[in-house]
Amino acid sequence: MLGMGDFYYKLGVQIIDVCLALKHRNGGLITLEELHQQVLKGRGKFTQDVSQDNLIRAMKKLKALGTGLGNIPVGDTYLIQSVPADLNMDHIVVLQLEEKNGYVIVSDIKASLKWEMEQAQQGLEHLLKGGLAWLDLQAPGEAHYWLPALFADLYSQELIAEEAREAVP
Numbered sequence: 001m002l003g004m005g006d007f008y009y010k011l012g013v014q015i016i017d018v019c020l021a022l023k024h025r026n027g028g029l030i031t032l033e034e035l036h037q038q039v040l041k042g043r044g045k046f047t048q049d050v051s052q053d054n055l056i057r058a059m060k061k062l063k064a065l066g067t068g069l070g071n072i073p074v075g076d077t078y079l080i081q082s083v084p085a086d087l088n089m090d091h092i093v094v095l096q097l098e099e100k101n102g103y104v105i106v107s108d109i110k111a112s113l114k115w116e117m118e119q120a121q122q123g124l125e126h127l128l129k130g131g132l133a134w135l136d137l138q139a140p141g142e143a144h145y146w147l148p149a150l151f152a153d154l155y156s157q158e159l160i161a162e163e164a165r166e167a168v169p
Contacts, residue, residue, distance in 0.1 A: 090122075134146045
């Protein structure tokens, strides 16, 4: 079916299952690392190992069904887009800026990208409307726009740093 073997067909179904199960939490964007961990967790101990490259290949094969899954390069990894949303280069650049801290503010966009206020706000509004970003009006200073897909990565980095501090005598 769709020119893919049984392995990639089953893997594609597992990818879609994970993306749908986590969509309420991450707005339809998930890091490739988290997708990989979740797929491995769902597969069990006694199944064939799956690499991140296998996930990308399975998603490419699923393109025959439509544009429901996409890869967005962010830093040295990918964000997997599992909801149909029209993301242009402006939106992708904003997502790439958010990758550093998990959030972005309008003044950072203006400074980094040399954009006008209106262009920065339009890009962020599009991400908000699609559920891909969350608005934090209680943050100190100006409003923060958070990317829920990066929460797990940021939290795990915090834990690693905290464990390192505790290990130092």
